């Protein structure tokens with residue numbers, strides 16, 4: 001007997017980011033739709049071919065979203081928010097981009113606010129939040145893009161003379177509603193109209209000969225209340241069944257208190273992800289015990305979020321036992337979609353000590369096939385388990401001296417800043433010249449000395465502009481950094497930075513997370529020379545600019561177990577702390593430690609959250625524990641939901657926090673009031689993404705509101721994020737308005 005092998009999904013950016021480049025050219029009007037689709041089709045084809053080559057039992061398709069899977073489904077279900085009126089006329093391809101970007105590529109419709117983007121569970125992938133009207137009908141169905149994938153997959157199989165069942169991936173109806181925003185207070189009320197739409201889609205897939213539909217229900221890994229558990233029963237009992245057979249997939253964590261709900265859904269089977277389970281063996285047993293005896297259990301053993309090879313011995317033991325009980329009802333798969341991994345390790349020059357230890361998406365296909373054979377005992381496990389050397393001992397987190405009030409007074413005595421001090425978040429425009437210089441330097445065409453001169457020119461330009469604008473606290477502009485995490489990873493021991501390990505973050509935006517390979521430490525100063533140079537050009541206080549330990553860890557590939565992460569986070573914190581010390585010794589009196597990903601690593605289950613907050617806060621505090629009372633520590637956060645974690649942000653005890661408020665409305669300030677935020681705060685007075693120059697009047701609204709909750713002595717004025725994506729013209733005009741506004745409020749509120 002054999003065990004069925006499959007994956008839950010695959011990256012769609014292409015091994016050389018072909019999809020990204022094709023779409024961006026299309027959006028810029030540099031190529032037509034036909035050639036764009038042709039280039040994307042090549043990536044799709046190779047995704048299917050690679051599954052066939054890896055000899056997986058099922059061929060998974062339907063997950064090839066052009067922007068985002070939730071968006072694809074919402075578009076297929078006919079969702080068109082009111083401000084996009086008329087957009088239903090656009091074809092599926094253009095309509096989804098209009099929703100995602102707020103800009104219609106065909107030029108038929110005016111710009112409007114794009115759909116909101118939110119992090120996909122605890123990953124750095126962003127999905128688009130569907131906006132459902134109270135009377136959403138889900139009637140204007142348009143399944144073309146999903147159907148086409150099935151047709152194309154069948155064609156590829158036929159051409160190669162391969163006969164394998166097809167499985168289509170869809171976001172499940174309950175998670176779809178949970179993740180949407182709706183005018184209805186009770187989102188589950190949409191089920192009555194949503195389920196018939198799903199049934200229609202499934203019916204069409206069935207007619208095409210699709211054997212299985214994988215309905216992704218990742219919310220099953222959250223602590224769901226009774227209402228949502230009932231929604232599952234309601235949804236699935238009315239959903240059209242057979243064909244295709246339905247597999248409900250959970251991932252990123254265990255089923256927790258939803259285990260009973262999941263096991264008893266009227267479907268052919270369920271998928272569980274054991275790669276993040278604390279006790280994977282027991283977890284599998286527990287599910288088998290509850291699962292009715294005719295159902296399929298797909299066990300996800302190949303981690304869709306780890307770049308390390310799978311521990312075959314550990315997996316073999318678990319799967320052999322499961323196989324003993326389930327026989328051919330056992331399926332073996334990736335834990336989650338492989339979307340969160342770089343595509344192909346073959347493009348890397350892997351350092352010797354890592355050889356044989358890494359697996360990207362393509363390599364994981366082979367691993368899934370191997371694991372299925374481990375289950376039946378057809379092959380024996382390879383002794384390949386990878387262990388990181390984490391011997392670098394730290395005796396717990398340290399905390400800096402002094403209370404905020406006395407620290408802030410000491411800092412003010414030294415800095416002598418005006419009321420409502422103005423500053424920016426760190427980066428200034430990453431110009432074409434900067435990118436050119438860096439590319440040449442990386443290629444070896446520009447010497448270290450010439451590169452340094454080029455960057456110093458940019459720093460000088462930043463200083464001149466800030467001088468002219470009359471900003472109070474300066475930044476050097478981060479010209480030398482491509483990415484705020486990668487930069488530091490490059491200078492720390494214990495990280496490996498791949499050359500082509502891109503992962504989709506949202507739409508066509510990709511990131512290249514560094515990979516943790518061992519103890520993390522800082523052999524020498526990473527930023528001091530740049531900041532010192534910047535400070536030498538001005539009498540204004542220069543703000544040293546660092547990335548915080550929580551963000552560096554969350555935006556890297558590192559083991560998922562809590563204990564290891566706690567150690568690594570603290571090792572990074574110590575490296576950053578040493579950098580703070582060096583900056584301070586070099587005469588820098590203000591240091592910003594960015595933590596935009598502070599919330600991202602929050603575990604999905606409430607029971608694990610307190611531990612995370614405690615560790616995250618402690619790591620941040622450790623990262624500036626060396627700071628004198630008179631050294632001012634800033635932090636910065638943006639584009640995340642902070643409302644539910646303000647107490648932990650407060651506990652970080654940074655002297656000043658600059659935080660994005662423009663997008664989340666001003667409710668955030670309100671929440672700070674409720675929580676009694678005691679330190680200083682710079683609410684972002686304008687959205688750095690705004691295409692037009694925001695007016696002083698609009699910016700003042702933020703300060704007028706903030707001052708209701710925060711005493712003026714503790715208020716700062718700044719944009720809501722870094723300016724690296726803007727050009728200089730936009731930057732200068734927006735900042736000029738910000739300075740004009742500040743002068744006004746200084747007068748208005750000075751007594």
Ligand code: GLN
Nearest residue numbers: 425426427594596722723
């Ligand atoms: N200091 C960084 C910058 O200005 C912060 C970026 C971020 O918040 N993501 O670019």
Ligand code: ZN
Nearest residue numbers: 637638721722
């Ligand atoms: Zn930011």
